[in-house]
Amino acid sequence: MNSYGRIFRISIFGESHGFSIGIVVDGCPPGIPLLTDDFTQDFSRRKSGAKGTTLRHEEDIPEIVSGVFNNKTTGAPIAILFKNTNMRSHDYSGFKEVPRPGHADFVAMRKFDGYNDYRGGGHFSGRLTLALVAAGVIAKKVIQPVQINARLVEAGGNTDIEKAIDQATKQKDSIGGIVECITTKVPVGLGEPFFDSVESIISHLVFSIPAIKGIEFGAGFAAAAMKGSEHNDPVISKDGKTATNHSGGINGGITNGNDIVFRVVVKPTSSTHQKQRTINLKTGEMVDLEIEGRHDTCIASRVPVIVEAVAAIVLADLFLLEHRVAGGVK
Amino acid sequence: MNSYGRIFRISIFGESHGFSIGIVVDGCPPGIPLLTDDFTQDFSRRKSGAKGTTLRHEEDIPEIVSGVFNNKTTGAPIAILFKNTNMRSHDYSGFKEVPRPGHADFVAMRKFDGYNDYRGGGHFSGRLTLALVAAGVIAKKVIQPVQINARLVEAGGNTDIEKAIDQATKQKDSIGGIVECITTKVPVGLGEPFFDSVESIISHLVFSIPAIKGIEFGAGFAAAAMKGSEHNDPVISKDGKTATNHSGGINGGITNGNDIVFRVVVKPTSSTHQKQRTINLKTGEMVDLEIEGRHDTCIASRVPVIVEAVAAIVLADLFLLEHRVAGGVK
């Protein structure tokens, strides 16, 4: 449910308008240097402010509550908290009756019998991805020297991303995008047979990022139109390097030593400055809904660092399952 | 690793050329009728013989070893075995030195220090999907009246699938395909917050099916080129029905009462009747490899019933987590 991982294990909690959000990272090896400053870069990549994102400025200061002593991890669980400070005092209670299309308002109310904290999306809020990024910062240290890089490669169907965002902003609309993630310096043999294939657990965590609706590895959906003679990657070195990488670095669910390559699709932000049709659940009448406040034109701009984080979390768990420790060997 | 699920829990075992393959289904509610005949229809859909599949005929007779008494499930684990009978006596040992491109030969040898059973793909063999289908048959009974239907909608980039297969067979090549899965009569509220979103766990299990390299829900990758005003599904009834279904029946990771719709891409079969380039791991020289035997032209033809099975397994687990029992209510 709200936890994941076999050895490197995360547990997430919090709501958009509650006291704090946070995450507990269990199973992190001892002795890894960890300072508050280590989070700054990744947090700023996730932050709003770039083109196509809202102007809301959160402070995003991590409070490391446990698991770090003398600036090094101890082997005990690392709990990290983020106070919620910059909440706007909208009245969200209306969304209980008039659910916003594309949001979790309706399903959350039904799933939790009306007791869910609906303010700002509550536990479903994108705010919680901050906690994922924090765990990702730790995970990236665990898997060194493996490197993960994700970037927005397309927005609104356009590779000129800036232009696509400008246009959508003018139209008071939102657009989706595609994020590509490439992991390099990957050892052979990560991934577990059958249900814990690398694809399985990367996709498992990737789909916990709000707004993601698809994932493909290597050639991905293009493989449907390929022939076997094209798609197969010829092995060209004893350590498994292949001439092409249509498999995305994974065979039989196990890393083959080439780059892990995957792409995810981010749907357009559901909240826009346009009127939307929806139902009033009390009266049963269709109504027009206008959602006030700050809206991202292209939420996909903020997703790359979150995708990196979940990829790192997954790989950290696989590394530790493989009897490798940070800086160690099998 | 080789088990999955929180309550409705499966554990898979076996190798292509071993004594038997099998699966243990734990957590199945008691009192569900289960006969050997119940498996026949789904097994025949998975079987080879259709256009584009090999001529190998396995007998696929399930031995229900435990968990069923007087033709009803008992609540104890259900173990089902399938004897391996129709194995061809190839000499597979060569693939230890000369790994087949696209297959798990290289990674399996490296991951398991050379001790893996390499014959016919061993534990990585597609033969094990038979066990998944068996568990799916049980799961489909647990989730009644929910209905799951998957079908091949595209092969080799062509919606005239028969034609695409004929052409590839002539070329002695293989082709990939796209399978679409639609689940109907879905209650609102299935799925767990954050890490156990419906997308997360469907994709987790889907990627345990060999050859699958991508998945998308609802509008999927097309969402990247859509605007929010287009993509949002207007709610039009009190029970959550929406005018469109771009979200694929899932908001915030939770079912919204509309059909669950997803598509997966199946890569072309790696073994074809064509020569392929690969390396001899011992000598380090590049060599030509020709893989003898029976090869599927379009393995995707056999995938729909397997996709249905894993979707059913996932939903059975979510149902039981939701305090619903077969034929029961919350």
Add this chain to the structure above:
Amino acid sequence: MNSYGRIFRISIFGESHGFSIGIVVDGCPPGIPLLTDDFTQDFSRRKSGAKGTTLRHEEDIPEIVSGVFNNKTTGAPIAILFKNTNMRSHDYSGFKEVPRPGHADFVAMRKFDGYNDYRGGGHFSGRLTLALVAAGVIAKKVIQPVQINARLVEAGGNTDIEKAIDQATKQKDSIGGIVECITTKVPVGLGEPFFDSVESIISHLVFSIPAIKGIEFGAGFAAAAMKGSEHNDPVISKDGKTATNHSGGINGGITNGNDIVFRVVVKPTSSTHQKQRTINLKTGEMVDLEIEGRHDTCIASRVPVIVEAVAAIVLADLFLLEHRVAGGVK
């Protein structure tokens, strides 16, 4: 590791001298009333101050960080924090070289390669039982109307417990004790087959309480000297009530509708006001060690409410597995 439970799931974190300790309770059903005051009674039972316990007064104020809205649980994870305030500024670094007998100093240092937070026992501190008690308060609400009552029935081998404690305090020594826990109004059928028997999971959690070294159910160790004709509990009513309760309310790992009865033994506190022999790990010489500060004479006095908490946590998980929700029915 630091989390437990299948549906009602707890994750604990924190160190004795860190910023805070805390616990995350996941899987709690929505709609359960929860106020800060609800914790007061159980916290005071755990607190020091009673005869045989130290004079240290912690404030034990729970900060409910998430998962509660309008004073009711939301169904999202409930995170609860406790600030560490009343820490004494001992220099604990000496224990790295001169491990205290009976404590985790030596094993923690070895297990975590010397990176563990050793101050006040760090993550191994009894302070963390406060978090268990907090989770227990929630669990007790989930399992209503089931009632759990634990009490100290013996200390230092004496049923006149007050006397035993007075005597040991005079001797500047510590004593162990036996805590008995009785759960009433238990439904038939809790517990899962084989590995999740009620005894299995109660004992699993009970042994996470520091200082507990044994557990017995029903007649317990006395059963070794009993005959089958004596030990068997005759069933005397259609709902499973038995004339005696030598089985402690559990047959085949499943509750039989009678009271669940178990006893645990608490070893004497390791820190006393007496000199102890131990080794200096650096020099290899045997040395005398005197541990300064406040020591409980009979830590067992504080254990009953913690035992109740873990029993409640276990039962809450079993209840939810049985498709019962708080105040609901199957």
Add this chain to the structure above:
Amino acid sequence: MNSYGRIFRISIFGESHGFSIGIVVDGCPPGIPLLTDDFTQDFSRRKSGAKGTTLRHEEDIPEIVSGVFNNKTTGAPIAILFKNTNMRSHDYSGFKEVPRPGHADFVAMRKFDGYNDYRGGGHFSGRLTLALVAAGVIAKKVIQPVQINARLVEAGGNTDIEKAIDQATKQKDSIGGIVECITTKVPVGLGEPFFDSVESIISHLVFSIPAIKGIEFGAGFAAAAMKGSEHNDPVISKDGKTATNHSGGINGGITNGNDIVFRVVVKPTSSTHQKQRTINLKTGEMVDLEIEGRHDTCIASRVPVIVEAVAAIVLADLFLLEHRVAGGVK
């Protein structure tokens, strides 16, 4: 439920009178030699035939279905089956109405809504301990050179065990016993913080053995009457050896390098040759019940090898969590 372990993971299935019982061992490292003969010694120790056990002779031949190739483990799941051959054709259906005291008849029927396989105890049968012993044989190889030895140290309250059994057999009654298990050559640092203490997981698995009602580590229940000055084990060597071993080789839940010592109590067999009082669930009348067939006088005689097995399974999992592999180093 019917599976346990984080890395070295077992899944058990089968019923006393079904087709087969069996176990799947997942997560076993590759390259461990495994022959059918390796099981013989432990199986014979569990077998009936010794004084105080029944005359029933089962053949106990393990069929290794998967996970072994060229007489070595492959790293894939190891499934082992045991056919049920020597079943007596009692009519067990009467126990649905007239539950045997001390047995699981009543709770199983209630838990599984009457659909459980009640013949010979079904899934609750002691027959399934054979599967545990099989997994134990593998686990013992994984943890080499660690050695585990368990033996019956008391029966019917008597250390002259043979005499106690003779006497009880004459009285047509059954007796309980105490089994002590000592593990030697244990490395420092096994066990995980908090919920996966060594005591927690040993006791978890131990209580899955039918008839066990208590466990104590080191001084155990005697610690209640001890003083801290007595109970503390002085550390006398740099590698953690202690002068006494009242802690049973475990501090703070972690192994301290001394022998792991624990004792379990086995209740007297519930089925005896004496008449017992119980209820007829249909009529509500109290009746006399005589249970025909073969009964063990002292089932505890067969328990030591089962206790060894579960201890080995637990330690194998802890070893692999500690990044040690069979024959390897951290």
